Amino acid sequence: xxxxxxxxxxxxxxGVDAALVNITGVNEETEVELIAFETLEIPEKIDQQIRExxxxxxxxxxxxxxxxxxxGELFADAAIxxxxxxxxxxxxxxxxxxxxxxxxxxxxxxxxxxxSTLQIGEAAVIAxxxxxxxxxxxRPRDMTVxxxxxxIVPYSEYILYRHHERTRLLQNIGGIGNVTVIPPNASxxxxxxxxxxxxxxxxxxxSQHFYNEPYDKNGEHAKQxxxxxxxxxxxxxxxxxxxxxxxxxxxxxxxLQFVQEYLNKYKLPAEDWLATATMFTARSIAKSVDKxxxxxxxxxxGGGGSYNPTLVQMIKEVLPEISVIRQExxxxxxxxxxAVAMVILGNQTLHRQPSNVPSATGAxxxxxxxxxxxxxxx
Amino acid sequence: xxxxxxxxxxxxxxGVDAALVNITGVNEETEVELIAFETLEIPEKIDQQIRExxxxxxxxxxxxxxxxxxxGELFADAAIxxxxxxxxxxxxxxxxxxxxxxxxxxxxxxxxxxxSTLQIGEAAVIAxxxxxxxxxxxRPRDMTVxxxxxxIVPYSEYILYRHHERTRLLQNIGGIGNVTVIPPNASxxxxxxxxxxxxxxxxxxxSQHFYNEPYDKNGEHAKQxxxxxxxxxxxxxxxxxxxxxxxxxxxxxxxLQFVQEYLNKYKLPAEDWLATATMFTARSIAKSVDKxxxxxxxxxxGGGGSYNPTLVQMIKEVLPEISVIRQExxxxxxxxxxAVAMVILGNQTLHRQPSNVPSATGAxxxxxxxxxxxxxxx
Numbered sequence: 197x198x199x200x201x202x203x204x205x206x207x208x209x210x211g212v213d214a215a216l217v218n219i220t221g222v223n224e225e226t227e228v229e230l231i232a233f234e235t236l237e238i239p240e241k242i243d244q245q246i247r248e249x250x251x252x253x254x255x256x257x258x259x260x261x262x263x264x265x266x267x268g269e270l271f272a273d274a275a276i277x278x279x280x281x282x283x284x285x286x287x288x289x290x291x292x293x294x295x296x297x298x299x300x301x302x303x304x305x306x307x308x309x310x311x312s313t314l315q316i317g318e319a320a321v322i323a324x325x326x327x328x329x330x331x332x333x334x335r336p337r338d339m340t341v342x343x344x345x346x347x348i349v350p351y352s353e354y355i356l357y358r359h360h361e362r363t364r365l366l367q368n369i370g371g372i373g374n375v376t377v378i379p380p381n382a383s384x385x386x387x388x389x390x391x392x393x394x395x396x397x398x399x400x401x402x403s404q405h406f407y408n409e410p411y412d413k414n415g416e417h418a419k420q421x422x423x424x425x426x427x428x429x430x431x432x433x434x435x436x437x438x439x440x441x442x443x444x445x446x447x448x449x450x451x452l453q454f455v456q457e458y459l460n461k462y463k464l465p466a467e468d469w470l471a472t473a474t475m476f477t478a479r480s481i482a483k484s485v486d487k488x489x490x491x492x493x494x495x496x497x498g499g500g501g502s503y504n505p506t507l508v509q510m511i512k513e514v515l516p517e518i519s520v521i522r523q524e525x526x527x528x529x530x531x532x533x534x535a536v537a538m539v540i541l542g543n544q545t546l547h548r549q550p551s552n553v554p555s556a557t558g559a560x561x562x563x564x565x566x567x568x569x570x571x572x573x574x
Numbered sequence: 575x576x577x578x579x580x581x582x583x584x585x586x587x588x589g590v591d592a593a594l595v596n597i598t599g600v601n602e603e604t605e606v607e608l609i610a611f612e613t614l615e616i617p618e619k620i621d622q623q624i625r626e627x628x629x630x631x632x633x634x635x636x637x638x639x640x641x642x643x644x645x646g647e648l649f650a651d652a653a654i655x656x657x658x659x660x661x662x663x664x665x666x667x668x669x670x671x672x673x674x675x676x677x678x679x680x681x682x683x684x685x686x687x688x689x690s691t692l693q694i695g696e697a698a699v700i701a702x703x704x705x706x707x708x709x710x711x712x713r714p715r716d717m718t719v720x721x722x723x724x725x726i727v728p729y730s731e732y733i734l735y736r737h738h739e740r741t742r743l744l745q746n747i748g749g750i751g752n753v754t755v756i757p758p759n760a761s762x763x764x765x766x767x768x769x770x771x772x773x774x775x776x777x778x779x780x781s782q783h784f785y786n787e788p789y790d791k792n793g794e795h796a797k798q799x800x801x802x803x804x805x806x807x808x809x810x811x812x813x814x815x816x817x818x819x820x821x822x823x824x825x826x827x828x829x830l831q832f833v834q835e836y837l838n839k840y841k842l843p844a845e846d847w848l849a850t851a852t853m854f855t856a857r858s859i860a861k862s863v864d865k866x867x868x869x870x871x872x873x874x875x876g877g878g879g880s881y882n883p884t885l886v887q888m889i890k891e892v893l894p895e896i897s898v899i900r901q902e903x904x905x906x907x908x909x910x911x912x913a914v915a916m917v918i919l920g921n922q923t924l925h926r927q928p929s930n931v932p933s934a935t936g937a938x939x940x941x942x943x944x945x946x947x948x949x950x951x952x
Contacts, residue, residue, distance in 0.1 A: 249635055257633040257678040262687035265714070300635040309640035318690075319945055320711070324718035332945075333698070336643070340702035548948050567697055567945040569715075570926050 199231075199284055201275045201328070202538035203294040204531070205267070205317070207250075208370075209243055211235040212270055214278035215535035216289070222547040226355045226540060232282035233532040236274040242266055249299040249316075260299070260316060267297050268321025275326050286326050293542025293566075294322055294332045295348070295534075303344055303444075312336070313345045319569040327571045331542035334565040338552040343559030344444075350376045350389050350553040351544070352537035356528075358382055363493040365485050365518075368530070369395040369501025372445055373481055376556065377488045388488070389556035390441035393434075393480035394450040395501050398473040401455040406466035412474070415506025421471030427462050431476045437483065442558065477501065478510035489518055498523035498530035541565055577609075577662055579653045579706070580916035581672040582909070583645070583695070585628075586748075587621055589613040590648055592656035593913035594667070600925040604733045604918060610660035611910040614652040620644055627677040627694075638677070638694060645675050646699025653704050664704050671920025671944075672700055672710045673726070673912075681722055681822075690714070691723045697947035705949045709920035712943040716930040721937030722822070728754045728767050728931040729922070730915035734906075736760055741871040743863050743896075746908070747773040747879025750823055751859055754934065755866045766866070767934035768819035771812075771858030772828040773879050776851040779833040784844035790852070793884025799849030805840050809854045815861065820936065855879065856888035867896055876901035876908035919943055 197218055204213045216232045238246070245263050248254040271294050279286050296315030305311045319332040335345035349366075353376045357364040364378040373395035377388040396411060403409045403417065412418055431437070436445050464472070485495065495518055501507050502522045512520045523530050544551035550562030575596055582591045594610045616624070623641050626632040649672050657664050674693030683689045697710040713723035727744075731754045735742040744754040751773035755766040774789060781787045781795065790796055809815070814823050842850070863873065873896055879885050880900045890898045901908050922929035928940030 252634040252636050255633075255635040256630040257627055257638065257692060258630050258680060258687055260635065260638055261678040261680055261690045261692035264692065265688040265690040265717075300639040302636065302639055309636055310643040312639045312643040312696075314635060314639035314642065318714050318718075320715035321718050324715060324941065333947075336696050337698035337702060337947075339643075340696075340699050545948070563702065564948045567710075567947040569711075569945040570923070570942045 199289045200539045200542065201278055201289055201292045202535040202542070203271045203274055203292060204535045204538055205271070205295065205297045206534070207298055209238055209246060211237050212274040213531045213535040214274040215532050215539065216278045216282045216284060217536055217539050219539055219543050222543060223549055226543065228356065228536060228540060230528060230532060230536060231284070232278050233529070233535065234274065234278040234281050235531065236270065236277055238270065242270060246297060246299065255299070264316040264318045265321055267316055268318035269325065271317050272322045272325035275322065275328070286328060289328050291329045291331055291542055291546060292322055292326060293538040294319065294330060295334065295538050296332055301345070311339060313339060319567065323569045323571050329571040330569045331545045331566045332569065333567050334541050337563050337565045338557050338559050341559045341561055341563055343552060343554065343557035345557065347374065347376070347389050347556055348541070349534060349537045350387050350556040351384070351551040352540040354378055354382070354384055354387060354553070355540050356536070357496065361492055363488060363490045365488065365493060365495040367392070367481060367485070367495055367497050369477065369497060369499040369507070371395055371397040371447070372450070373477060373501070375481070375485060377485070379488070380490065380492070384553060385555055387553050387555050388441065389553070390484070391444045392484040393437055393445065394477055395499065396477070396504070397447065397450050398455055398476065399470065401452055402469050402473050405455065405459070406469065412470055412504065415474060415504040417467050418470040418474040418506045421465065421467030421469070423475045424462070424464050424468050424472045427458065427464065427472050428476060428479065432479060432483070437480055441484070474504070474507050475510050477507060478514050481511060482514040493518040495520045496523055496526065497521070498533060502530065577667045578917045578920065579656060579667055579670045580913040580920070581649045581652055581670060582913040582916055583649070583673065583675045584912070585676055587616055587624060589615055590652040591909045591913040592652040593910050593917065594656045594660045594662060595914055595917050597917055597921050600921060601927055604921065606734065606914060606918060608906060608910060608914060609662070610656050611907070611913065612652065612656040612659050613909065614648065614655055616648065620648060624675060624677065633677070642694040642696045643699055645694055646696035647703065649695050650700045650703035653700065653706070664706060667706050669707045669709060669920055669924060670700055670704060671916040672697065672708060673712065673916050674710055679723070689717060691717060697945065701947045701949050707949040708947045709923045709944045710947065711945050712919050715941050715943045716935050716937050719937045719939055719941055721930060721932065721935035723935065725752065725754070725767050725934055726919070727912060727915045728765050728934040729762070729929040730918040732756060732760070732762055732765060732931070733918050734914070735874065739870055741866060741868045743866065743871060743873040745770070745859060745863070745873055745875050747855065747875060747877040747885070749773055749775040749825070750828070751855060751879070753859070753863060755863070757866070758868065758870070762931060763933055765931050765933050766819065767931070768862070769822045770862040771815055771823065772855055773877065774855070775825065775828050776833055776854065777848065779830055780847050780851050783833065783837070784847065790848055790882065793852060793882040795845050796848040796852040796884045799843065799845030799847070801853045802840070802842050802846050802850045805836065805842065805850050806854060806857065810857060810861070815858055819862070852882070852885050853888050855885060856892050859889060860892040871896040873898045874901055874904065875899070876911060880908065
């Protein structure tokens, strides 16, 4: 029995996720069992300071120095919360693996700045407040060998979902959609991961525009509408959709500006826009994974989009030949899955084993991620 | 034989110092031998970005994210430089201990910010570029238990200078003067460390004012002057000088404003000002260490002030009963001493042993400092 806690705080700031697991083995022999999962709300003052830290205009050294400590305390509190929920004493927890809060990411070198990524949440604070050894700061090492430092979860997906005869497609649907492809009986090098196109981004922009709602709750607006094939065809010819993976996209390509452009170009009823945008996400996923699907393929949907039944239904329609299931139906929520992923990475680090996936991040080689901060003195 | 490299980059930005040592044992049994010492100049572009990172106005998340990587590369280069000078292959170096560049320090909590300290210079970059395991980020842990995160060197001074029958006073003279007191046959708890008052700060301000020179080279101006006893008496009654240790001071108390005030209050020849300021540093040191001196006491002077013979001579005059020697005369320059100190701290960390000195930093207990980032995979 090795108890460990994974801590994850994403850029959406919807809470600090903490998973307490039992983890045994290392590398391919790693086995993980989720014992408890908790989310800790981010206090408003810290939330506001994190948002300030995201922008060049409102961030500065003093803010980052201070926030680094405050987030360390918050992450420790999340660990304490999940250990209480699991009724497991922190003394019996072998280690905590903390992702940290990403406050800046520079994917490509510019004239002024180096390619780099900055996660904060001081490990020394977590270690001292919990007494546990902490593994943290996983992303920068991958970037030292030419990787993007992202995606960070494929190694854990490989451990959790690889299958000797089935293809596993881990499809995450956040603002952007991204997939990790795990071929049957794969070795780590066989993994592929890339962005599939928009996830909820266009749907959300249209919801805001037509209904003043931040998202299409349960896909109800889309359900009322008709997919407009002309608009859909236009979208499916977007350069990003036509490009071969590996590829990444973002708000620059499918954000507000994209939506405005098409609202000017075509006139449709509101619900048809929603239906079409939802089908676009489904179709772009189908097109992306097409070349990887085999006779026995599971598409496992996670992220916010998995809570949109209209979207899930559409994905099933456009991929009739494969099994489409939701992450949640496997007993591991998307949030829990990311926190568990941290434990798997931390376990690798403590065994001095790599956990980046070069075929996913673009790194030139496997490297040991993260740093170790000791808990109590031996 | 355990080869290790210590890397130090101070706030004066006069270069990255790298010491390659042979270190054996741990805790009281630690023994260190300096093999090579090198300083790497900080390229102008990085120097400028570090200065930008010091200020709230010109710093931001992108700058810090990028500079963290650039400094990691620079620290790795310093390690490579000293290993070449020592003709020792990095493969044979067990670990690198890196202090990092302090870009911000918040000693006391404010309404807006937590007490915290921020050192950057990504350990993952150093580890990947050198292949060596890296120990870094020593200061924050001490602050988690109520310490100031500073001074960081007393543990190493204890290891290097403690004596079974002599009192050792490690007097550093930078802008501010600070001393570590190691009583004869001391245990770690017996150490005391505090600021003694101005070091070169007033001397430098006066040099700038009267001679347009950044400092009084070799103490030549002071040597020409007469100490004005009235001004000196006034200064020796400054509240900081009268206060009992532990105490810390800075530019707020003995900077430009202080100098302007006295230039208005008294009219003296330029060289008398310099002589009086130099004697003030000597007298404030003497007053500070007085209660700790025993029959057999060595005052070991380091820092920029040790290169001012007039100041050293004055210290000898006001402390006739003790032995006054310069750090350099012991074969270990002040710069080298700090880089060696990092190795001693890193060695403690890798043995999971503490290396803060609670009686010096104000911490409530000894804690293991720093984080470990692994080099090559085992």
